[in-house]
Amino acid sequence: MDIEVPSSLKRRKSPQQRRASATLEAIYEATIQLLVKDGLSELTTTRVAERAGVSVGTLYQYFPNKQALIYAVNEVYLDALAEKIKAACTARRGDVMESMVETLIDTYWQAKTERADVTRALYRSVVEMDNEALISAFIARTDAAAVAMFASASDAPSTDPVLVTRVILTVIFGAVRNAFERAVAGPIDDGLRQQLRIMCVAYIRAMQLSDPMSLAN
Amino acid sequence: MDIEVPSSLKRRKSPQQRRASATLEAIYEATIQLLVKDGLSELTTTRVAERAGVSVGTLYQYFPNKQALIYAVNEVYLDALAEKIKAACTARRGDVMESMVETLIDTYWQAKTERADVTRALYRSVVEMDNEALISAFIARTDAAAVAMFASASDAPSTDPVLVTRVILTVIFGAVRNAFERAVAGPIDDGLRQQLRIMCVAYIRAMQLSDPMSLAN
DNA sequence: CCTCAAACTGAGGATTTATTCATATCTTCA
DNA sequence: TGAAGATATGAATAAATCCTCAGTTTGAGG
Numbered sequence: 001m002d003i004e005v006p007s008s009l010k011r012r013k014s015p016q017q018r019r020a021s022a023t024l025e026a027i028y029e030a031t032i033q034l035l036v037k038d039g040l041s042e043l044t045t046t047r048v049a050e051r052a053g054v055s056v057g058t059l060y061q062y063f064p065n066k067q068a069l070i071y072a073v074n075e076v077y078l079d080a081l082a083e084k085i086k087a088a089c090t091a092r093r094g095d096v097m098e099s100m101v102e103t104l105i106d107t108y109w110q111a112k113t114e115r116a117d118v119t120r121a122l123y124r125s126v127v128e129m130d131n132e133a134l135i136s137a138f139i140a141r142t143d144a145a146a147v148a149m150f151a152s153a154s155d156a157p158s159t160d161p162v163l164v165t166r167v168i169l170t171v172i173f174g175a176v177r178n179a180f181e182r183a184v185a186g187p188i189d190d191g192l193r194q195q196l197r198i199m200c201v202a203y204i205r206a207m208q209l210s211d212p213m214s215l216a217n
Numbered sequence: 218m219d220i221e222v223p224s225s226l227k228r229r230k231s232p233q234q235r236r237a238s239a240t241l242e243a244i245y246e247a248t249i250q251l252l253v254k255d256g257l258s259e260l261t262t263t264r265v266a267e268r269a270g271v272s273v274g275t276l277y278q279y280f281p282n283k284q285a286l287i288y289a290v291n292e293v294y295l296d297a298l299a300e301k302i303k304a305a306c307t308a309r310r311g312d313v314m315e316s317m318v319e320t321l322i323d324t325y326w327q328a329k330t331e332r333a334d335v336t337r338a339l340y341r342s343v344v345e346m347d348n349e350a351l352i353s354a355f356i357a358r359t360d361a362a363a364v365a366m367f368a369s370a371s372d373a374p375s376t377d378p379v380l381v382t383r384v385i386l387t388v389i390f391g392a393v394r395n396a397f398e399r400a401v402a403g404p405i406d407d408g409l410r411q412q413l414r415i416m417c418v419a420y421i422r423a424m425q426l427s428d429p430m431s432l433a434n
Numbered sequence: 435c436c437t438c439a440a441a442c443t444g445a446g447g448a449t450t451t452a453t454t455c456a457t458a459t460c461t462t463c464a
Numbered sequence: 465t466g467a468a469g470a471t472a473t474g475a476a477t478a479a480a481t482c483c484t485c486a487g488t489t490t491g492a493g494g
Contacts, residue, residue: 003401013470017461020471040345044451055473060453127344128257132401139399167412170399174391182356182387184220184349195384195420202419203412230440234491237441261481272443277483 002140003133009071012062026052027059031073035121040070040128067129074126074134077118082141084111089149097153097208101200104146105172105193112176113188120180142169157207164207168200219357220350226288229279243269244276248290252338257345262286284346291343291351294335299358301328306366314370314425318417321363322389322410329393330405337397359386374424381424385417 015021030052034043045066049056063069088107092100112119126134146165150156157164175196179188232238247269251260262283266273280286305324309317329336343351364382367373374381392413396405 015471017470019460023471045453046451049474056453057455057474058472061471064453066452124344127341135398136401163408163412167409167416170395170409171388171392171413171416174393174395175388176391177394178387178391181352182383184353189383191380192384192387195380196388198423199384199388199416199420202423203416206415206419232441234440236490240441262483263481266444273483274444274485275442278441281483283482 003136005071005133006130008064009068009130010064011068011072012060012064015062023052023054023058024062026054027062027069028073028076031069032118032121035073035125036117039121040125043070045069070125070129071131071134074122074129074131077122078134078138081111082138082145085142086145089145092149093152094154097150097155097157097204098201100149100153101168101204102197104168105196105200108172108176109193112180116180116188123177123180155208157204157210159207159210164204168203171200172196220353222288222350223347225281226285226347227281228285228289229277229281232279240269240271240275241279243271244279244286245290245293248286249335249338252290252342253334256338257287257342260287287342287346288348288351291339291346291348294339295351295355298328299355299362302359303362306362309366310369311371314367314372314374314421315418317366317370318385318421319414321385322414322417325389325393326410329397333397333405340394340397372425374421374427376424376427381421385420388417389413 015024027048030048031043034047034051043066045059046056048069049059052059059069063072085104085107088103089100092103143162143165146169147161150165151161175192176188179192183189232241244265247265248260251265251268260283262276263273265286266276269276276286280289302321302324305320306317309320360379360382363386364378367382368378392409396409400406
């Protein structure tokens with residue numbers, strides 16, 4: 001399940017002094033800005049360095065190559081996202097299934113739409129890359145957090161909780177992504193969020209009904 | 218809603234003689250094979266021509282540039298996919314909502330998984346491209362086909378059929394794509410398909426229940 | 435069989451871009 | 465203060481790749 005990061009994508013060194021941290025931060029920021037503005041195909045290390053206000057050489061002190069830079073940017077983004085989801089899951093422990101799914105949807109939705117341009121740019125940038133480690137780490141973290149949450153539900157169905165979780169996350173993550181594709185460049189249709197909540201809740205109800213334990217009520 | 222194809226991506230000329238059609242076909246095939254094998258970043262026009270058994274010059278007689286080639290390959294693929302979906306929708310006219318969704322899921326699932334490697338390769342290749350026209354044409358066609366189908370259902374809910382259709386398609390397309398991302402390189406988990414059917418059916422039931430008309434029964 | 439358009443060839447021009455490294459400048463802290 | 469490590473510089477290198485075009489071959493219709 002755990003896939004290790006290809007060595008060619010590992011960062012070269014970590015900043016030790018304060019100015020180095022600032023440099024790194026500027027590089028990340030510049031990369032995102034350029035990805036948003038012109039897309040991956042127009043992104044060159046020289047341009048990134050220029051926009052970040054440093055020289056190319058500096059960039060190459062932290063990243064062994066261009067790929068590693070893109071990788072790192074996505075890593076930071078996904079780490080933050082996974083963290084948000086995890087926090088939301090923890091906060092809902094012991095609650096009812098229904099409000100759990102809604103929290104999950106709203107949290108993810110919010111995170112993705114609050115900076116739609118960045119979301120779109122990164123969706124595009126991860127693709128053409130050796131991103132298996134990245135994706136699988138993200139999946140593992142979110143799956144674990146959600147499974148733990150759902151298992152703690154006061155009305156948890158006795159159906160395989162891992163399966164149910166996986167289905168729900170797949171649907172939420174996938175639907176949101178598809179919504180971004182549909183909305184070519186404009187805003188994301190919020191009506192979908194409502195319907196997604198209805199659909200997931202309906203699914204959970206269906207799980208609870210088909211559950212032999214529920215007859216006890 | 219209709220977005221036109223950027224002129225820089227338009228095909229240069231259409232084949233008139235039989236050998237030209239064969240050449241074009243060979244170029245498409247070679248492109249797909251290379252995308253599957255090495256990905257977009259390793260794809261060069263020279264390599265495509267070589268594998269297709271023609272010279273680069275020939276390739277450039279049909280496509281003004283590399284992008285246009287990738288574009289065309291995806292266009293052919295999406296056209297075929299949209300056609301399959303349309304056919305399935307037509308075949309289910311007048312049926313019950315439930316079997317309609319299931320057909321939709323199974324058709325799309327089948328189409329995407331029967332050649333998973335190609336699916337994956339194309340998912341990756343469309344991204345870094347001016348693909349708005351492509352996507353919106355596909356969406357328009359499938360939406361129209363599905364809306365028409367659902368509207369003909371004997372048990373159609375009176376809820377906005379366009380909304381319901383959009384939600385269902387978004388969820389199906391999105392979930393399938395996410396399933397591909399989760400299954401790094403291996404086979405796609407078929408358990409998800411079952412659950413997706415359950416979820417969509419549950420959603421439709423919920424729509425029908427909240428429907429004032431349904432009280433008439 | 436002959437002619438003309440369609441189809442094909444592929445070496446090379448032009449440009450772009452990733453990455454290095456010898457050198458210079460800052461920070462820290464003893 | 466001064467030495468040593470950390471950080472930054474950016475011209476230069478080396479490689480890759482897109483795409484053109486002048487010329488050749490093929491096929492179809494008369």
